Amino acid sequence: MKQTKSLLEQLSVANQLLRWTVLTIPVAIIVGSLVALFLWLLDVVTGLRMQHEWLIFGLPLAGILVYWLYRIGGSDSEKGNNLIMEEIHQPGGGVPARMAPLVLITTIITHLFGGSAGREGTAVQIGGSMAGLIGKKLGLPAADIRILLMTGIAAGFGAVFGTPLTGAVFALEVLAIGVMRYDALIPCLIAAVFADIVCTSWGIEHTHYHIFYKANPFMNWLPFVHRDLWLLAKVIVSGVFFGLSSLLFSQLIHNIKDNAKAYIKIPWMIPVAGGIMIIVLSYVAGTTDYLGLGVYGKSADSVSIVAAFNPDSHISDWSWLWKLVFTAITLGMGFKGGEVTPLFFIGATLGHALALLFNAPVDLFAGLGFIAVFAGATNTPIACTLMGAELFGTEHILYFAVACFTAYYFSGHSGIYGAQRLEVRKLH
Structure with missing residues (x-):
C-alpha cells in the first residue's frame, strides 16, 4: 500500500x-x-x-x-x-x-x-x-x-x-x-x-566582469584556518557600508516621490522639474558619466561599472553618491527604468573606494559592492550571493555571502519595492 x-x-x-x-x-x-x-x-x-x-x-x-x-x-x-x-x-x-x-x-x-x-x-x-x-x-x-x-x-x-x-x-x-x-x-x-x-x-551579449584576485590561504596568523581572516574582517565592515548606502538610496527615492507629489501640484511638472535637476547636476558634477546605465563610459577615463573593477581607473571617492542622487531624482520624479543597474554602479564604485581605503583587492571589493548594495536595497541576500557566483565565479563565494548578508541586515526594513511584505523581522 x-x-x-x-x-x-x-x-x-x-x-x-x-x-x-x-x-x-x-x-x-x-x-x-x-x-x-x-x-x-x-x-x-x-x-x-x-x-x-x-x-x-x-x-x-x-x-x-x-x-x-x-x-x-x-x-x-x-x-x-x-x-x-x-x-x-x-x-x-x-x-x-x-x-x-x-x-x-x-x-x-x-x-x-x-x-x-x-x-x-x-x-x-x-x-x-x-x-x-x-x-x-x-x-x-x-x-x-x-x-x-x-x-x-x-x-x-x-x-x-x-x-x-x-x-x-x-x-x-x-x-x-x-x-x-x-x-x-x-x-x-x-x-x-x-x-x-x-x-x-537573438545575439544579445551580456557584459562580462572579472575578479582576478586570488586568495592566499597562508595570509593568516592561524595556520589551521584556511581563510584570510583580516580580509574577511574588511569584507564585514564594507558590508555595513553597503547596507547603509542601500538604506540611503531606498529612503531618498521614496522621499523624493512623496515630496514631489506634495509640493508640485501639477503632475506633469514633476518629471519636468526632475529633468531640469538632472541637467543642473550634470554641470555641477562636471561630467555626464552619471547618466544612463553607467555600465560603460564614453572614454577610458569615464566612471563606470566596468572601470570600478580596475585599480588604476580614475574614480572619485564620491562617485557612488553622485550616481545615487542622479538615480533617485530620475526615478523619484517619474521617469521609467529599473533601479538595479544603478545599484550595481553605486556598489561597485563604493567598493572601489573602500578597497583603496582598506588596502584591499579593488576588483574583489568592486564585485562585493556590486551585489551587496543590490542585496540590501531589494532584501534578497541569497539571490545576490548566487548572482556573484554566476557573474564572477565561485572562488570568492564566502565573501559574496558575508557582504550580502551583512548589507541585508544593515539596510533596515525598507527597500525599493513598496509592495514587498515584511514577514520576518531582521532582528527579534
Missing part, C-alpha cells in the same frame, strides 16, 4: 512538472524575445546619447511625454513592479498586457535623453505582463496565475542580466522579507533558464 501511494505521489509530481513546463516555456520564449529587443534598443539609444550629449536638454520634455503616455494608456501600469507583486500577494484586477509596451517605450525615452535609470524594472514588468496575459487567455485559476506571474519575474530578470539561477531565486525571495515560497521553485527555474537561452539566441 505504501509503495503504491509513493508511486502515485511521484506520478503526480511528474504530471505537475510536465504541466508547468508546458505553461512556462511560452512565457520564457515571449519574455526572452522582448527582453532581447529591449536590450538591443537600449544599446542603440545609449550610443546615440553618448554621441549627441545635447540630447540631455530634451529630458524635461521627455518627462512630459512619459507622463502623458502613462496618463493615456497606463491605468495601474504606473505602479510597475509593485503592481505585479501586489497581484501575487492578493489577486485583484490583474496585470495589464499594455504594461509591457508602455514600460519598454518609456524606459527607452528615459535613456535616450539621459535619465539615470536601469533595466531590471522594465524586464520584470515585461515578464509579469506577458505572464498575466497568457494566464488570462488560458483561463487559469488565480493560484496558477500567481505562480505564472512569478515565472514572468524570473524570466525577465534572468534574461536581462544573463543570470538564470539568480532570476529564479530572486522571484521567490523578493516578494517578502524573511520568507521564500517554494511552490514556484521549478516553474521559476524553467522560465529563467529558457528566457536566458532565448535572449542570447
